[in-house]
Amino acid sequence: MAELSPILKQATPVLAERGEGVYLYGEDGRRYLDFTAGIGVTSTGHCHPRVVEAVREQAGKLIHGQYTTVMHRPLLTLSERLSEVLPEGLDSLFYVNSGSEAVEAALRLTRHATGRPNVVVFHGSFHGRTIGAATMTTSATKFRAGFAPLMGGVVVSPFPTAFRYGWSEEEATRFALRELDYTLQTLTSPAETAAFFVEPVLGEGGYVPANSAFMRGLRERADRHGILLVVDEVQTGFGRTGRFWGHDHFDVGSDVLITAKGLASGFPLSAIAASRDLMAKAWPGSQGGTYGGNAVACAAALATLDVVQSEGLVENAATQGARLREGLAKVAADVSAIGDVRGLGLMLGNEFVDKDGNPDPAAAARVQQAASAAGLLLLTCGAAGNVVRMIPPLVVNADQIDEGLGLWREAVNAGMS
Numbered sequence: 001m002a003e004l005s006p007i008l009k010q011a012t013p014v015l016a017e018r019g020e021g022v023y024l025y026g027e028d029g030r031r032y033l034d035f036t037a038g039i040g041v042t043s044t045g046h047c048h049p050r051v052v053e054a055v056r057e058q059a060g061k062l063i064h065g066q067y068t069t070v071m072h073r074p075l076l077t078l079s080e081r082l083s084e085v086l087p088e089g090l091d092s093l094f095y096v097n098s099g100s101e102a103v104e105a106a107l108r109l110t111r112h113a114t115g116r117p118n119v120v121v122f123h124g125s126f127h128g129r130t131i132g133a134a135t136m137t138t139s140a141t142k143f144r145a146g147f148a149p150l151m152g153g154v155v156v157s158p159f160p161t162a163f164r165y166g167w168s169e170e171e172a173t174r175f176a177l178r179e180l181d182y183t184l185q186t187l188t189s190p191a192e193t194a195a196f197f198v199e200p201v202l203g204e205g206g207y208v209p210a211n212s213a214f215m216r217g218l219r220e221r222a223d224r225h226g227i228l229l230v231v232d233e234v235q236t237g238f239g240r241t242g243r244f245w246g247h248d249h250f251d252v253g254s255d256v257l258i259t260a261k262g263l264a265s266g267f268p269l270s271a272i273a274a275s276r277d278l279m280a281k282a283w284p285g286s287q288g289g290t291y292g293g294n295a296v297a298c299a300a301a302l303a304t305l306d307v308v309q310s311e312g313l314v315e316n317a318a319t320q321g322a323r324l325r326e327g328l329a330k331v332a333a334d335v336s337a338i339g340d341v342r343g344l345g346l347m348l349g350n351e352f353v354d355k356d357g358n359p360d361p362a363a364a365a366r367v368q369q370a371a372s373a374a375g376l377l378l379l380t381c382g383a384a385g386n387v388v389r390m391i392p393p394l395v396v397n398a399d400q401i402d403e404g405l406g407l408w409r410e411a412v413n414a415g416m417s
């Protein structure tokens with residue numbers, strides 16, 4: 001048997017056999033509380049019965065229609081239903097398979113639509129692993145190092161990462177916007193700049209939320225210069241942050257929206273939404289791919305949307321997110337190594353620092369591993385890997401949050417002793 005490539009690095013020792021709701025079960029019969037949700041994907045919980053049923057039914061009718069060859073009902077119905085939840089004005093969409101592909105598609109779309117070559121991304125962002133998306137990714141060097149030459153036309157400007165700078169949010173935001181103006185004066189003129197790509201909450205970069213002043217600053221500059229504002233909602237979308245879209249927190253519109261992960265409960269599906277006018281500027285056939293908008297994935301997404309709406313998962317993310325955050329803040333108050341607890345909704349991070357306030361990835365790794373041993377699955381993130389993040393399925397209830405908090409305290413005690 002060929003061995004699995006060592007490129008594949010596994011964060012937990014679990015060999016998962018099945019999942020149900022917020023729990024995963026190992027082949028060894030052990031039960032784990034899953035606060036990773038497959039990196040923010042299984043928002044409806046593992047194997048939600050409505051998703052399973054929709055997938056079974058669709059798989060028996062049509063698995064692969066191929067939407068550039070024949071159209072199929074799941075894709076049409078999904079598109080209609082998504083228009084109920086997409087921000088105003090984003091009335092045209094198409095599908096690919098992953099977050100990275102959707103980022104690439106949005107990149108080509110914005111270049112096409114504006115005729116401008118460059119895009120601005122924000123320092124610490126993660127947009128994907130393909131060469132274009134990797135060039136736009138600055139959350140850690142491991143996503144870029146050794147892949148040169150990367151793509152041209154990407155300019156990086158600061159994100160308001162207040163804790164890292166040791167500044168207030170206002171100071172960090174003022175700095176980031178001033179630097180963005182400088183970037184537009186020195187590195188890419190507005191006339192050359194197609195788009196700003198921004199995550200409403202830096203995900204892989206350390207779970208750092210943007211804020212209204214920053215996002216309004218982007219919107220205002222975008223409008224002034226005819227630059228498109230692209231929100232990468234791959235991790236923040238579909239209710240994760242306690243609002244349907246992460247950027248809903250900031251009261252700014254978007255010109256292009258990218259969604260994936262939570263969209264289809266684990267089936268590979270991503271979508272790019274924009275206005276009809278903008279989409280019409282791209283060549284027909286210039287986007288898409290063999291598997292994009294797969295019929296079973298679309299059926300899973302439709303069932304996902306049904307569950308998110310009928311079970312009130314967006315509201316639940318806000319309610320349970322507040323409960324989790326309060327509990328995490330209590331633990332952090334007793335443990336000086338947890339320097340910051342932050343995030344939005346059910347997308348929360350705990351930043352581990354040493355006694356001088358520097359990132360402490362070793363502490364984060366010890367706690368993450370102690371959590372696995374205790375039965376709580378967690379992931380780390382951040383440039384140094386010193387942020388332990390929590391992204392439970394959005395179906396999590398108060399008892400399960402409390403169970404997670406109990407295990408978290410145990411893991412922190414074990415990891416820091």
Ligand code: PMP
Nearest residue numbers: 098099100126127128203234235
């Ligand atoms: N954008 C963001 C914000 C992400 O969090 C991710 C994945 N972590 C991606 C893009 C890339 O998605 P994928 O892994 O599906 O290619």
